[in-house]
Amino acid sequence: MDVDVDALEPALLPSRIQMAFTLAYHVLLVPLGVALPSLTLLMEGIGIYRKDPVALKIARRWSVVMAVQFAVGAVTGTILSFEFGILWPRLMGRFGAAMGLGFAIEGWAFFLEAIFIGIYLYGWNRLRPRTHFLLGLVLPPAGLLGAFGVLASNSFMNTPGGVTLGANGQVTDVDVMGALFTRALGHEFWHFLVALYLTAGFMVASVYAVAWLRGRRDHYQRLAFAVPFTVAALLTPWQLLIGDLAARAMAEDQPQKFAAMEITWQTRDHNPEVVLGLIDDQGEIHLGLSIPALDSILVGYSPNTTVRGLSAFPADARPTTVEANITHLAFDTMVGLGSVGAALSVWYLWVIWRRRRLPDSSWFYRLAALAGVGAYVCVEAGWITTEVGRQPWIVYDTMRVSEAVTDAPASFVWSMLAALVVVYGVIAYFFITLLLRLSARWKREDLREEAPEVGVPYGPRSGKFETGA
Amino acid sequence: MPDLIAFVLLLAITAYSTAGGVDFGAGIWDLMAGNSPRGREARALIDHAMAPVWEVNNVWLVLAIVLTWTGFPILFQQVFSSLYPLFTFALLGLVLRGAFFAFRHVAEEPRAHRIADVVFGLSSLLTPFFFAASLGAIASGHLVPFSPMSVAFGLVSLAATAFSGASFLVGDARRYGAPELVVHFQRRTVVAAAALIAVGTFALGVIWWQAPDLLRSMLAGKGLPFALATMILTPLATFLIWRGIFRWYRVLTVAAVGSMVFAWAFAQSPYLVPGQLTISQAIAPPPTQVLLLVVAAVVVLVIGPAMGLLYYLDQRSALESPES
Ligand code: HDD
Ligand code: HEM
Ligand code: HEM
Numbered sequence: 131m132d133v134d135v136d137a138l139e140p141a142l143l144p145s146r147i148q149m150a151f152t153l154a155y156h157v158l159l160v161p162l163g164v165a166l167p168s169l170t171l172l173m174e175g176i177g178i179y180r181k182d183p184v185a186l187k188i189a190r191r192w193s194v195v196m197a198v199q200f201a202v203g204a205v206t207g208t209i210l211s212f213e214f215g216i217l218w219p220r221l222m223g224r225f226g227a228a229m230g231l232g233f234a235i236e237g238w239a240f241f242l243e244a245i246f247i248g249i250y251l252y253g254w255n256r257l258r259p260r261t262h263f264l265l266g267l268v269l270p271p272a273g274l275l276g277a278f279g280v281l282a283s284n285s286f287m288n289t290p291g292g293v294t295l296g297a298n299g300q301v302t303d304v305d306v307m308g309a310l311f312t313r314a315l316g317h318e319f320w321h322f323l324v325a326l327y328l329t330a331g332f333m334v335a336s337v338y339a340v341a342w343l344r345g346r347r348d349h350y351q352r353l354a355f356a357v358p359f360t361v362a363a364l365l366t367p368w369q370l371l372i373g374d375l376a377a378r379a380m381a382e383d384q385p386q387k388f389a390a391m392e393i394t395w396q397t398r399d400h401n402p403e404v405v406l407g408l409i410d411d412q413g414e415i416h417l418g419l420s421i422p423a424l425d426s427i428l429v430g431y432s433p434n435t436t437v438r439g440l441s442a443f444p445a446d447a448r449p450t451t452v453e454a455n456i457t458h459l460a461f462d463t464m465v466g467l468g469s470v471g472a473a474l475s476v477w478y479l480w481v482i483w484r485r486r487r488l489p490d491s492s493w494f495y496r497l498a499a500l501a502g503v504g505a506y507v508c509v510e511a512g513w514i515t516t517e518v519g520r521q522p523w524i525v526y527d528t529m530r531v532s533e534a535v536t537d538a539p540a541s542f543v544w545s546m547l548a549a550l551v552v553v554y555g556v557i558a559y560f561f562i563t564l565l566l567r568l569s570a571r572w573k574r575e576d577l578r579e580e581a582p583e584v585g586v587p588y589g590p591r592s593g594k595f596e597t598g599a
Numbered sequence: 600m601p602d603l604i605a606f607v608l609l610l611a612i613t614a615y616s617t618a619g620g621v622d623f624g625a626g627i628w629d630l631m632a633g634n635s636p637r638g639r640e641a642r643a644l645i646d647h648a649m650a651p652v653w654e655v656n657n658v659w660l661v662l663a664i665v666l667t668w669t670g671f672p673i674l675f676q677q678v679f680s681s682l683y684p685l686f687t688f689a690l691l692g693l694v695l696r697g698a699f700f701a702f703r704h705v706a707e708e709p710r711a712h713r714i715a716d717v718v719f720g721l722s723s724l725l726t727p728f729f730f731a732a733s734l735g736a737i738a739s740g741h742l743v744p745f746s747p748m749s750v751a752f753g754l755v756s757l758a759a760t761a762f763s764g765a766s767f768l769v770g771d772a773r774r775y776g777a778p779e780l781v782v783h784f785q786r787r788t789v790v791a792a793a794a795l796i797a798v799g800t801f802a803l804g805v806i807w808w809q810a811p812d813l814l815r816s817m818l819a820g821k822g823l824p825f826a827l828a829t830m831i832l833t834p835l836a837t838f839l840i841w842r843g844i845f846r847w848y849r850v851l852t853v854a855a856v857g858s859m860v861f862a863w864a865f866a867q868s869p870y871l872v873p874g875q876l877t878i879s880q881a882i883a884p885p886p887t888q889v890l891l892l893v894v895a896a897v898v899v900l901v902i903g904p905a906m907g908l909l910y911y912l913d914q915r916s917a918l919e920s921p922e923s
Contacts, residue, residue: 199700204657205697211664212690215679222668225678227883234894237665239900241658245905249912257912268905301672306886368795421624540684553694560702 133313142535144543145217148550150517154510155554156210159203161509164277165330166196167247174263176357182293188354190254191572192334195565197207197251202561204244209550213255217543221524221534227301228293228309229286229525235310236279238534263271263427272386274323281322285314288516289383290525299529313383317376324369325512329505331362332471336502338567339495350576358490362505363475370472370475373465374428381429385438386447387519390454391461392540401437406462408455409440449521467504467511474501601882605868607895608666608667612734613860615883616756617763617853621721622656624764625649626696627757628787630720634713637783641768642716644780648771649700657693662898666732670891671881674871680754681742683750685733691726724757731756739810740873743834751798751805758795759856762833765791766852769840778781786839792837799859801917813873822866 154197170192177185211233222230246268253262286292292308293301299362338355380388393409394401403425426435440448449457474497481489489495524531532543536543625645632638632645632713668675679686679904704714735752736742743749765788772780806814817826839848867873871881882888 201697201701205694208657208661208693209690211661211688214668215675216686217663217681218685219679223672226668226672226675227670227887230665230672230883231887231890233665234669234891237658237662238894238898241898241902242905243908244658245902253912276606296654302884304884304886306890423841430764537680538681542684542687542873549691553691553698557694560698564701 134575138493139545140380140540141217141538142532144540144547146531148208148543148547149213149217151547152210152297152550152554153517154513156203156206157200157509158506159206160277161241161326161329161506161568162199162333163215164273165327166192166334167250167273168197168327169265169330169334169361170196171263171266171435172361173269173353173357174266176353178259178263180256182353184350185353185471188350191568193251193254194568196272197233198561198564200244200247202452203558204240205381206554207240213487216538216546218524218534221529224299224534225286225290225293225301225525228290228304229283231306232279232282232284232286234279235282236276239272239275239279243269243276246272255341266403272472277326278319281319282312282315283312284516285312285318286310288312288314288318288520290528293424295528310463317372317379317413320483321369321372321376321512324372325363325509328362328365328471329367329509331358331365331507332498333358335362336499339498339501342495343492343499352488357499359478360482362471362501363478366468366472366475370468373468375427379431381437381438384520384537386440386443386449387457387515389438389440390449390457390519391515392437392439393454393458394425395441396439397436398439399434399436401427401429401435403428404458406459409451409458411451446522446528449519450494453518453521457515457519464508464511470497471501471504472509474498551567600885600888601878602869604666604670604882605752605871605878606889607891608663608670608889609861609864611659611663611666612864613857615656615663616731616759616860617856619656619765620756620760621767623650623673623760623763624760624791625729625768626720626723627761627766627819628784629716630723631787631909637779640777641780641783644772644775644777645768646703648768649776657697657921660890666891668901669830669887670883671871671878672883674876674881677742677872677876678737681745682733682736684744685736689726689729689733690730692722695719695722696726703771704917723760727760729752736864737872738806738813740813740870740875742872742875746809747751747805752801754798755795755802755859759789759859762791762795763852763856764790766836766840767849770845770849785843788840789837792833797834801827802816810873817862817866820863821868825858825865829855829862831833832858 170189173185173192174189177189181418216379246265250262250266250269253265257265279538286309289312291312292305292310294303301442335358337353338351339359341351342355350581369457377388377391393407393415395409395415402420404415405421407420408416410416426437427434429437430434440454448454452498474494477494478489478498481487481494522530522532524534620737625648629642629645643756667678699715699719703712703719711845729911732744732749732753735749736744736746738748738752739748753797765784769781769786769788771779772784803817816822832851836848836851836855839846867878869877871878885893
């Protein structure tokens with residue numbers, strides 16, 4: 131099946147790989163892009179309210195990270211929008227009038243974000259603290275709106291709606307609200323939003339968890355750990371709930387994807403929940419742990435609930451075995467790590483609540499140090515579940531990936547992919563070097579400056595332009 | 600309404616050509632600055648002038664793309680199915696530019712710094728050339744990536760970016776009180792303007808040869824007012840800068856380059872692709888049009904003032920680079 135399609139559409143494979151690569155890369159930048167401004171403002175607010183110069187210093191440092199990573203996000207995001215044309219020209223040719231709506235909203239939201247990040251970053255010295263803070267308040271809603279736009283488009287791909295199709299499949303009429311708010315948006319938006327905030331929280335906190343393990347335990351380090359970690363810990367349990375709702379919506383709206391997530395072959399009741407494990411072309415499950423009837427219970431709260439299996443769909447309208455296995459493992463990874471994160475959060479909140487101070491177990495900080503990376507893995511796994519599980523459809527049950535792909539020769543797409551891999555590698559290298567250097571410089575600054583006013587970010591500095599600088 | 604949306608799209612393209620052009624032009628001068636002490640000063644100025652606003656310009660590009668696929672899906676499909684090589688090169692320039700602009704702020708070793716400078720400069724050439732080349736390919740009506748028209752448009756765009764870049768750098772040099780650099784960029788504005796006029800004349804010849812109808816409506820039809828405007832404003836702005844009359848010259852620069860884009864677009868209207876696809880054939884269904892106009896209104900009402908605030912704060916030096 132796959133082979134036939136490849137023969138017809140030579141560029142299909144490299145296009146899919148390229149799309150997956152660039153999206154997976156871009157999405158790594160999104161959590162900090164959307165959620166770090168909020169954390170930074172929270173910290174700045176604490177600093178202003180409590181007149182705490184340390185908090186202001188932290189906020190100021192985070193704002194630098196925010197700006198650097200926004201720049202990388204902007205570049206990789208621009209690439210993505212061109213890729214829709216270069217790789218999938220027919221997708222937008224056919225559905226642009228509906229799918230594009232979300233991006234149109236996203237476009238101006240990012241616009242706003244780009245402007246205000248500039249003002250926020252470069253305004254620390256010369257703007258009054260309150261003005262600076264208030265101008266920063268534009269950032270979180272702008273980020274939210276941007277995420278909304280992208281997810282509206284993605285939800286349209288998962289559960290298309292709001293369009294009237296003509297005889298040749300062309301969109302003849304659009305219901306704007308219907309196309310923006312498709313069924314999948316309900317869970318995708320909230321699930322993703324929470325994912326962003328908890329990922330940003332865990333990631334930022336994990337940097338300071340490492341510092342804790344290395345013996346730095348002063349006010350600066352505690353504050354910088356506690357604020358983001360608390361945000362993440364408060365959100366994580368909700369994420370399990372929303373994820374559960376998402377999975378149930380999936381069973382209803384995208385049954386092939388759900389069957390792939392759970393590697394269910396036969397439609398049946400008392401369907402077991404398979405943890406890990408792989409399915410083969412005959413529908414046999416290998417390895418893995420099978421928990422009787424749990425899947426049925428999770429979907430319909432009763433072992434008698436019928437769950438549709440992959441074999442209920444024509445072979446060319448469901449994910450292949452390989453795709454089903456990828457979807458399944460990605461889903462299990464997300465759920466597994468999400469549960470670990472929730473347990474860690476409960477531990478943290480428990481200590482805070484009972485003892486009114488931060489945990490002091492090294493094991494806690496070891497796990498916290500890993501939580502950042504774990505959250506990113508969750509985000510990637512979640513997207514793999516969504517995207518690979520939708521195969522072979524680019525717009526669910528309506529347009530195939532193979533119908534959307536470009537006519538460009540495969541060699542062209544492969545070369546472009548190779549170039550992008552190299553360039554993105556270079557960007558990643560610069561990005562990481564830059565962050566490490568910033569961190570090293572800040573550490574040096576901290577060692578030098580002890581006088582209170584030196585660490586205060588506010589106040590005139592010689593920012594004059596000097597020739598020959 | 601379809602015409603209005605096409606006009607909004609034109610505005611986004613024009614904004615990118617002018618604002619982005621200033622930016623890319625600065626990159627071109629960065630490349631030409633060489634490694635002499637004066638060159639390094641020029642480069643420091645360019646760096647300083649660009650830092651707070653450089654990613655904002657990118658958004659015009661994104662807006663143009665989004666408007667195209669949402670408002671004119673068929674145009675998007677046709678253009679990208681055929682012109683993808685041009686876009687790929689333009690993009691390559693864009694990523695390299697962004698990455699190496701950031702990198703040269705951290706490169707401490709002189710050699711690495713030098714490499715970053717060169718890559719940054721070269722990529723500033725790629726992007727304006729290839730984006731404009733795609734407009735040229737569209738204007739020819741044939742959607743063939745590499746043709747005399749696409750090359751001619753690309754060259755004009757390079758000259759125009761160099762021109763607007765130099766003109767704005769004169770302003771930045773004045774603002775930072777660096778008189779030698781003012782002279783430095785005054786000279787370069789004049790050189791670039793001469794190049795622009797030469798290449799522009801050459802491009803008119805190519806259009807005459809390849810797309811006579813387009814030339815006719817450029818010089819005798821709807822494009823005429825804008826073509827005239829370019830022909831008058833470019834020398835005028837250059838004259839002001841050359842004589843050191845530092846008033847209005849930046850506005851005139853933008854107007855000159857913007858008129859050039861308008862002249863092309865109005866000349867080929869109501870066609871999106873001359874002879875092949877008109878605005879009314881490609882337009883999305885009415886509800887989508889309404890949403891796009893709402894978005895355009897929001898951009899004007901919200902983004903306009905925000906942009907204004909950014910430039911206001913920037914020009915008043917309320918925004919300072921954190922030393923990094
Ligand atoms: C920190 C991140 C994170 C965590 C802890 C979880 N997820 Fe998730 N999940 C995502 C991050 C994520 C995501 C990357 O944000 C996705 C991709 C698409 C989307 O909307 O969210 C996603 C998608 C996604 C989907 C597919 C939605 C679709 O295709 O429309 C399902 C069914 C779940 N998740 C279910 C869960 C469950 C049951 C979890 C409980 C343990 C869970 N997720 C934890
Ligand atoms: C609005 C958001 C998104 C859109 C419009 C979108 C669109 C697409 C398209 C056009 C493809 C290629 C066709 C295919 O193979 O399915 C694809 C595949 C893919 N996308 Fe998405 N995507 C979105 C979000 C994401 C994100 C954020 C990720 C992050 C990791 C992602 C991961 C993937 C992966 C892994 C594939 C490859 C699937 C495969 O080849 O089997 N997607 N997506
Ligand atoms: C769900 C997945 C996505 C989310 C939540 C998301 C979010 C973001 C965010 C927050 C930024 C700002 C940069 C940053 O803060 O890091 C950004 C940049 C960008 N993204 Fe994505 N993105 C996603 C997927 C996509 C896709 C599929 C496209 C393709 C059209 C895209 C296009 C862009 C563009 C064009 C920019 C640059 C905007 C600018 O210049 O400011 N994004 N994205």
